[in-house]
Amino acid sequence: MSHLTRTPLDPSAALLAISRPEHGGTAMFLGTTRAETQLREVTAIEYAAHDDLAEAEIGRVLDEARDRFGVEAFARHRLGVVALLEQSVIVAASAPHRAEAFEACRFLIDEIKRRAPIWKRMHYADGDTEWIDGTAHQNDGRPVSAG
Amino acid sequence: MPEEITVMVRLFASMKDAAGADRVELKLAAGTPAGAVWGHLPEAVQELGLPRATRFAINQQWTLPGAVLRHGDEVALILPVSGG
Numbered sequence: 001m002s003h004l005t006r007t008p009l010d011p012s013a014a015l016l017a018i019s020r021p022e023h024g025g026t027a028m029f030l031g032t033t034r035a036e037t038q039l040r041e042v043t044a045i046e047y048a049a050h051d052d053l054a055e056a057e058i059g060r061v062l063d064e065a066r067d068r069f070g071v072e073a074f075a076r077h078r079l080g081v082v083a084l085l086e087q088s089v090i091v092a093a094s095a096p097h098r099a100e101a102f103e104a105c106r107f108l109i110d111e112i113k114r115r116a117p118i119w120k121r122m123h124y125a126d127g128d129t130e131w132i133d134g135t136a137h138q139n140d141g142r143p144v145s146a147g
Numbered sequence: 148m149p150e151e152i153t154v155m156v157r158l159f160a161s162m163k164d165a166a167g168a169d170r171v172e173l174k175l176a177a178g179t180p181a182g183a184v185w186g187h188l189p190e191a192v193q194e195l196g197l198p199r200a201t202r203f204a205i206n207q208q209w210t211l212p213g214a215v216l217r218h219g220d221e222v223a224l225i226l227p228v229s230g231g
Contacts, residue, residue: 118230134227
């Protein structure tokens, strides 16, 4: 199953993928493009990845979540331009009880953000764009840190 | 004369834009480690600086900066990530 897509994400498909008769608790996290970041108005966020590495790394995070928390797990990340109010990432976990589902869901998003080779490029209302990738100088010369 | 190897460097995000391409072919001395590739990239890429947290991959597998490149390898510079 591909963990990367260039088409809008579907939360109901994520839920269906991890629903099990014996699982009574499901937790889901959606990352959504928001209008403002550090006082600059954002109009969209563009995502790019090292596709092969990102697929493999997200797969490893999912396997780790299954082993560590005993959950069924799902993750998918958008690539390309993601407009305001659209989702850039979905992670979800189901378990017999809610505690494991919540823990696994947090683990999934934290580890994917930390490890998967996916970068975002902010698109601002003034027409400027900048990659958030830790390089010393962005388009306008201001130092920016990844986060 | 040291033996020369050819490697393909994959570039992403700011480095891709600075290079104007998502990959750059380099001819390097045999024994060059992955971590030394940056010093051979176009000047426009080097001007970005190399973040301390940059990771490296050879042929789609994570590796350490000291890993020695072989002829025909594809090496990727993975800048600090920001997905999600």
